[in-house]
Amino acid sequence: MTATATLPDATFFIALNAGSGHDETDERRRVIESVLRNAGRLFSLTIIDQPDSIDAIAAQLAREAAAAGGVLVAAGGDGTINAVARQAIAHGCAFGVLPQGTFNYFGRTHGIPEDLAEAVHALLAAHMHPVQVGMVNERVFLVNASIGLYPKLLEERELDKKQFGRSRLVAALSALKTVLSPHRRLRLDLQIDGKPQRLRTATFFVGNNRLQMEQIGIAPLSAALEDGQLAAMAPRTKGKLGMLWLLLYGALGKMGSLDQADQLTTFSFKQMQVKVRTLSRRRRIKVATDGEVTLMNMPLTFSVMEEQLLLMKPINVPA
Template sequence: MREIKTAALVVNARSRRGQRTFKQACAAMDALPYPVDAHAVEHPRELEATVRRALAKKPDLLILGGGDGTISGLVDLMVGHDVALGVLPLGTANSFARSLGIPLDVPGAVQVIARGHQRRIDLGMIDKDYYANCAAMGLSPQIAETVPHNLKKLLGRAGYLGWAAWQFLRFRPFTLIVGEGATAERLRVVEVRISNGSYHGGTELVESASVDSGEIVVQAVLGHVKRRLIHNWVAGTFRHSSRHDEVREFRGRSLRLDTVPRLPISIDGEVLAHTPVTAKIAAGIIRVMAPAP
């Protein structure tokens, strides 16, 4: 593994918490034995350009601060660069950090970076788009695709939850098609998780998925009625054995997926694709700073 001598830090600091955390992270990184070129980015549209400029300086380590969507949206840029990824989990769910076993507080995450254990991991792919942890079909992308702009900012969490409840009333189970031609399987489902990591929405729902397994896992929650989805979520949250009921999993290096009707796909929280797609694994494609095994 490449020795860490220089690092860049890019933090999504559009919120007050992000700005506070940036200062806290910079203070914590003063103890690292190498210089850190730090950037706080207040406008998300500038994140990609900032990361590109940071990578152009050829750092040994790129530390990304943000939620799952931020990290997943920027990890594409690292592919092909000889640079390790450091993770500062600043989101709500932080599923990618959870899948790696990284502490969710800034001092703990910086300690993982400081100890310098590099782990080679896979990335998931939806067609040609790399992502870090989990993609999904079902209610969550329906909410993300339809929620009015700035609703949460204007009405707070209650407004967002109200919109989610409205979308649940409108949500309907759908048909998942795995494979092509005569061998394709058709299933009636209420949710589909396309997982590189075991966590989804901050809860460990796809326990058979691992960031270094070399396979993508497609987990389908079976059902003709949407209450199956509520049952699966609650059972998963409380680690009840019934979370495995009415669940079907497919795994492999590449799986062709379609739905009836055609549906949006959220990739680590952002709607970035629509069915049909090919879900793939890019095995061992990047290095990440992770807790020692």
């Protein structure tokens, strides 16, 4: 994927997530406003202080950005980026990112600085690149989607972060608590690009992020993400200690070599349908997309979206 355009005079319509607290949010707002005003760039900044308002606010900002030929910008973690990106795709406007999360997989993959002032400067000089978007049923994902133990881990992690703060250590300890608690293995019926397959696993993970695939040790699948495909991973291990070791890599964002035949089933695909036989009496299942957990109807259909996200990507970063 190559750069398509620069937008040197476009107005930025910024959605800033206030999830980290008012003092930190005020400081982030000051940094963003200072850099943009010094650069003479027009912008509109809206603070999202209620989680249930993010979709409505992002949709309104997307309409304004599309009408003005501007750029819709998400300032927050991967969940915020996902929510705002959905509206950028729906309204066909360019999309910018100011990453402020714990892991920032999406921003880091595309060379966007984690330091806020540096990220704003990078946005000012960015080029527009088309970026692949994954879908599960009607919901998009930029980083990953999963069912089983991983959504449970994310829910517990959010509760623990609210109590103990946002850090990778808290994420790791929360993962330890979740994995050591009772959990059931899923029995899955898959249709992978039209071919049937069955799996038993505690968690089923679909990735759309090259950096995350490389960091959890599945580098060969990262090439598939550059070729219009998604990457799937299902741990085979039955023991809690083995599962703990696998999930801690994801919780810590740590380099590893997990692509071993006795530990994981991995494959790439363009379209896949998933039915969970262990939940045959229930029509809905919890699905995590970019760190946000929602209930979805079964069967689940995973695919690459035809539309691409028009991401404003820093210069001198490979496409």
